[in-house]
Amino acid sequence: MKFLSFFFQVACIGLLIIACNNTSIPPEISTTSNNNCVQNYNPNTDYLPAKATIKYATGFSVEYQNNYKVVTVKNPWKDAKTSFKYVLVECGTPAPEGFKESEIITLPVNTVASLSTTHLPHLAKLEVVDKLVGVSNHKTVNTSEVIEKIKAGKVAELGNNVNVERLLELNPDLVTTYGTGNPQTDSHSKLLETGLKVAINAEYMENTPLGRAEWLKFTSTFFNKEDIAEQEFSEISRKYQEIAAKTKAIKKRPKVFTGFNFKGTWYVPGCKSYAAQYLADAGAELLCSENSSGSTPSSFEDVFERAATADYWLNVSQSWQSLKDVITADSRYGDFQAVKKGNVYNNNARLNESGGNDYWEGGISNPDVILTDLIKIFHPELLPNHQLFFYQKLN
């Protein structure tokens, strides 16, 4: 009994000391293994001269202070009730107060694990692939710089359901991932519990191709590479706008439908989705569901009624490589005008051996190339010299 009360007292005192310390210690100075940290901190110096300005993306924002920046992910997944804040503090300078420990990340990040292939082209564009230490699946990667590093055995494979122990062993400065709002499959909360710094990239929530591509700037903030991101992205958006301008005057807009039937359900994209934006910019009209940015499960007969006479059919099942594949999948597809005319185009021209599709990797970062492909498909006279890159015609 005596023993117990002694323990209790010691524990109480210990707790008090910890509590006192928490309130009294001066703001912690951020440090990493990197030696290039700020040595003599001066509150009036702007340590973050490279700044990003967001033009198209609506899902995140960046605010700059002298020695730190606050990156906010406003809409991490569909109908999200929470937003995420990342306080990126220049190494060697004090972290601002009023933020949670888990939100504070020291700049620049020196090692990163990316749990989605869509983040890999960003690393390549920002020339920081050397900092990549882990991806979820080696086989589905299409970004050539990353493939080289994987072949050299310098990138760990973490699995589609993240192997937390492997990740902890790697102990990267940053883990980039995405959320779907489903706690069963989302890994970020589990990773945050372990004390790792996790950044949620929600580019897939953007409803415009350029908005999605602009998330390059989001990634750049973690590496202080905003200058490269600004330069790369302004080039992409310039090319995109330039080529989109060519179709503005076109009156005759072909009708297009996308997707395919699986066991009676056909997902039709919304008219406010990024897919609809692509087609509008490419001078075509997409069969879509009104007032929706996500996709609607529709019946096969409904799509048939609306698309039977449409001119083109795009983005079909990834396993279809020829028109014969289309007909064997379901003979009823043969009743579409687009199939009869042979106007079926699939976005699987750049599929790797394991089925990883570059359209969903490099394509998201290079919307100008996808748009060029689309215009080549619908209005070949505008781009006589372009060769399809992400798309192929099914014969």
Place this chain on the structure above:
Amino acid sequence: MSNTKYKYFFKKNLNENRFKFITSVILISSLIIIFLLDLAFGSVQIPIQQVITILFGGESEKATWTTIILKFRLPKALTATLAGAALGVSGLEMQTLFKNPLAGPFVLGISSGASLGVALIVLATNTTGVGLWLIKLGIIGDLSLVIAACLGAALVLGMVLLISHRVPDSMTLLILGLLFGYATSAIVSILLHFSENNQIQSYLQWTFGSFGGVTWRQMVILAPVILLGLIMALLLSKPLNVMLLGESQAQTLGLAVQQTRFWIIASASILAGAITAFCGPIGFLGVVVPHLCRNLFKTVNHKILIPIVAVMGAILALIADLVSQLPGSETVLPLNSVTALIGTPVVIWVILHRRSRFS
């Protein structure tokens, strides 16, 4: 309980004949009406006169309507009819065999076997290469899922049939079936664990169940198989009646129990396996339709029950399909949720209603 009812039935044989006639007229006409309703209503609105014109081979105002009725709705309605009948009869056979009101077409692990086959195709394409190998065969195309599901179901069925020869009582068989189910779902979970999101989505879509995936080319295979299974069930109606008395009683009455059990399982599994392969695991109907019919028509005689269950199953399946298409809207609901949502209240009502009258 069943014993006394059986005697009761023989006493009332004369009334029974009239009753039989009336119910069959009512049931068959409702089946036809609901079949036609299923053809007439769907996501796309087509005027009734146009539907009739198209069905009698006439020209419709819009060419797409002809395609929709003849290539989409007609095979879908036929599939629903066959599926409802097959699952109902299969469930009835299993309930009688295992003398267990909770038994259904899938108690012996047939749907788990089928789902394993499908999971191998849909989920494991990049890890095992099985799916790619099947796709490369080319000829299979849309049938690859069906064939995989068939193989999976046949594997489980084969094991159950083999064991049924060795195990003396049905209860052991039931437990073994459950265990097979657990083992196969464990493998499916492992495959799911290693799969990409879009593959998981495809697999889930399959588990939702659908009558809409069957084209005429597949109907040529599905319909004869189901008819074969139904005829087998009808031929088994007499032994099934004897089985109601219990296995030992049936044996003393001169029934070759072991052999009968084999054929009952074979017929029920062919029905359930084929439907699962083509439509996905359609739940609920198989368990509920036999109860509904026994309660509504107050008979346990399989000679009457089997046809009634088949027709009733078809009617319920068609209603479920009709509702899942949400006529007039462009969207669809998962079939399995609809069968359970509209079926549950009906059955609860029937069971409670009957209880109160008997108490």
